[in-house]
Amino acid sequence: MSGLRERLERLRAQSPEVAAESIQAETTVSAKSEEHLLHADFRHIGVELKSNENGQFLLRRIVYPFPYRHGRYELAELREGASHLSPIAMRQNQNSEPIDANKLLFLDTETTGLGVGTGNVPFMVGFGYYTERAFVVEQTLIRHPGEEKAMLSYLLGHMKDKSHLVTYNGRTFDWPVLVNRFILNGWRRSGPEPGHLDFLHPSRALWRNTLPSCRLSIVEEERLGIQREHDVPGSMAPALYFQYLSDHNPIHLHGVYAHNEKDVLTLASLAVHFGKLLGGISRDAEDEGPEGEELFRTACWLEKHGNTESAERLFDLLGDREELGDGSGWSLALAARYKRAGQHERALPLWRKSAEKAENSALPKLDAHVELAIYYEHRDKQLLTALTYAEKALELAHMRARLSRDSASRNEEKEALLRRVTRLRDKVSRERM
Missing domain, CATH: 3.30.420.10 (Ribonuclease H-like superfamily/Ribonuclease H)
Structure with missing residues (x-):
């Protein structure tokens, strides 16, 4: 480095034109040397x-x-x-x-x-x-x-x-x-x-x-x-x-x-x-679109950030889907959303589809059957239909209890369902009298 400084000092003593050309040449050589070091x-x-x-x-x-x-x-x-x-x-x-x-x-x-x-x-x-x-x-x-x-x-x-x-x-x-x-x-x-x-x-x-x-x-x-x-x-x-x-x-x-x-x-x-x-856009023209869970979470994200119009469009797409996966997760969450908004008619088909899926599941969830029992007992006043769903939920609860290690919570679940079934049977019996 000191050698380069000495050469530049000597060049400054030359005429400005010659010095400028020489300095440019020295700089180019130096840059090339550094590049070779790479x-x-x-x-x-x-x-x-x-x-x-x-x-x-x-x-x-x-x-x-x-x-x-x-x-x-x-x-x-x-x-x-x-x-x-x-x-x-x-x-x-x-x-x-x-x-x-x-x-x-x-x-x-x-x-x-x-x-x-x-x-x-x-x-x-x-x-x-x-x-x-x-x-x-x-x-x-x-x-x-x-x-x-x-x-x-x-x-x-x-x-x-x-x-x-x-x-x-x-x-x-x-x-x-x-x-x-x-x-x-x-x-x-x-x-x-x-x-x-x-x-x-x-x-x-x-x-x-x-x-x-x-x-x-x-x-x-x-x-x-x-x-x-x-x-x-x-x-x-x-x-x-x-x-x-x-x-x-x-x-x-x-x-x-x-x-x-x-x-x-x-x-x-x-x-x-x-x-x-x-933006609610499919990946391409031949794409079936995102899976239900992803679409539901995206709609929730949009709703959370105030983009209600786009969120509602995605929620509507979900409500029209035939396939609900395992009958739990996003479908029940979407139905719960409709229930909170008082839109029971939109929640009803989701509960029905989820209940059908649950009955064919190895470890079924009871949520859809319980919701249907509540709906038909208190809103639609079809007690026999409500009893049918409650009894099916109790049957599934016994199945879950045999497969689950959490016996305490499962026993509480069965007891609650048994009380519901007993009450509905009593109501149906009195209605027939």
Whole structure:
């Protein structure tokens, strides 16, 4: 470095024109030399050395021209569906403007640990964004702590024209980690934080009853049709990074790059999925539409956030469905909703379908039979029909008791049903006199 400084000093003593040409040549040679210092295994996967006013870091940029499909969805579809994502948006100062796909920054970090304290360093920040003709994924990497400020400065530049971050658990993890690093590198908050679309929370609201887990890997496989082969789990990323720091072999990070890239693409595909769900749109013309549980939870989500018109449309679609799955879950929840609203005529067919399903189930639920017994006793005044449903419920209760270990609660259940059956039999007997 001192040799380069001495050469530049000698050049300054020459004429301005000659000096300018010579300095440019020296700078070009220096840049090429630095590029040669970048390991070939980095360059092999498209990683380049990037410099700004705060120093250097590594950058990988991948462009996916439209049309590009990730899983079930063409990513360009978000241009039409982004406006439906407003119910998911979380920000301190709500913005009334519709969400625009071009103003979203899809963000996923790989960090040295799991906490959000100052000791946790995001060594790789992957982010994606829409251009007019493509979806672009960029991945920044630091080779040592001295490159962190340059990396964060580059990220801030991409956040300037974006209205929302799109993450999976980013409000709890990724964003707090980045905020800590911004502060430690001399930046302070000015103005409101960016809006946030954190897809973990709606995923739990919609799929907690139907998926074994709401981890992103499960959601993308079950809802987006994405199958990853030979994927490096995110939990292994810190160990692989430390291994790279130990021997400086970029091969250790190839799998981390691939995993992070797919995570960013999945966020975009998931945004399309939620846009369609919240807009009440099927996946495509040949699609039968979302399953009942997902549709019901989506309608509840819309209703909760004040979009009652769209929610009612989805509730109506559910009410017209012939197939109710196992006869429990969303169908009974929808019937209970109609009952609370005094719309018993809409709840009645749901109870009937659920009761039919329960009678053919290995471990039946009694809710539909009990509701039908209540309806026919107190509203329709058909005591014999009410008694029929109550007796069937008692029969199913005995079946459940034989299969269940919770004998105390099952005994209480049977006793309540027995009282109902006894009362109805008495009413029917007196009515016939």
